[in-house]
Amino acid sequence: MAAIKSKDTKPEMIMRRGLWKRGFRYRLNHKRLPGHPDLVLRKYRTCIFVNGCFWHGHKCSLTPDPSPKGEGRTGLESSVCCKIPKTNREFWVSKIRRNMERDKEEQRKLAAMGWHCITVWECELKPAKREETLESIAFTLNHIYLQDHAVMPRKAWKNDEEEADDMLVAAEDLPEPEETTIF
Numbered sequence: 001m002a003a004i005k006s007k008d009t010k011p012e013m014i015m016r017r018g019l020w021k022r023g024f025r026y027r028l029n030h031k032r033l034p035g036h037p038d039l040v041l042r043k044y045r046t047c048i049f050v051n052g053c054f055w056h057g058h059k060c061s062l063t064p065d066p067s068p069k070g071e072g073r074t075g076l077e078s079s080v081c082c083k084i085p086k087t088n089r090e091f092w093v094s095k096i097r098r099n100m101e102r103d104k105e106e107q108r109k110l111a112a113m114g115w116h117c118i119t120v121w122e123c124e125l126k127p128a129k130r131e132e133t134l135e136s137i138a139f140t141l142n143h144i145y146l147q148d149h150a151v152m153p154r155k156a157w158k159n160d161e162e163e164a165d166d167m168l169v170a171a172e173d174l175p176e177p178e179e180t181t182i183f
Contacts, residue, residue, distance in 0.1 A: 011122045012038050012050040018134035024141060033115070035106030044141050045148065046116040049103070053081040053122045056103060057096040060084070081123040116144055 007029060016039065019026060026048075030040040037047035051058065059079035076093045078084045085092050107117045118140065124133040 007038075009050070009052070011052070011120070011125045014125045014130065015039065015048065015050050015120055015134075018130070019137070022134070022138045024138070033113075034109040035103070037110075037117075041141065044116070044144050045114060046118060046141060046144060047110055048118045048120060048137070049107075050120050050125075051103070051122065053079075054083070055096070055099060056121075057100045058082050058121045058123065060096065060100075081121070 016026070016028075019039070024041060025043070026039040026041045028040075029036045029038065030047075033040065033047060035047075035049070038050045039048040040046075041048070053059075057076060058081050060082050061077045061079070076084055076096055082096075084096070103119075107119075110117050118137060120133065120137065123129075
């Protein structure tokens, strides 16, 4: 497992190139944030995690462990994109479960700090779904930005009567200025 990379993986590089082409700028693996997110977009207060389906248990369901040793423990059921190995199954189930729990905890911490979290799965960046996924993320980032930087509506800071008195209609004449004498 020492040969498994955690940075600059193929799915992460696809994600980075796709966001860069769409005009999004980011920082990589921010050390001060919990979980060291793969991409950090400060302008959007968003962290993006690019997860491998196997290592983070994508679409794996937790099931009760049928073995007599595993009383009260849960197992992991394989999914389409995450196949749990048949050999040394207990080790892999506990490892993937720990990764899933750690991911949730890190995202809770980031949310408490005011960050939005987006998780992108390896299978979503396959050529068949890649453009759809990247467009969806671009839409989500723009929506987050507009939501965070929304302008307060006029009605929130003026009531209708005051607004009618202060506003001029385009066809209305401006009031004549009073005469002032300069000494």
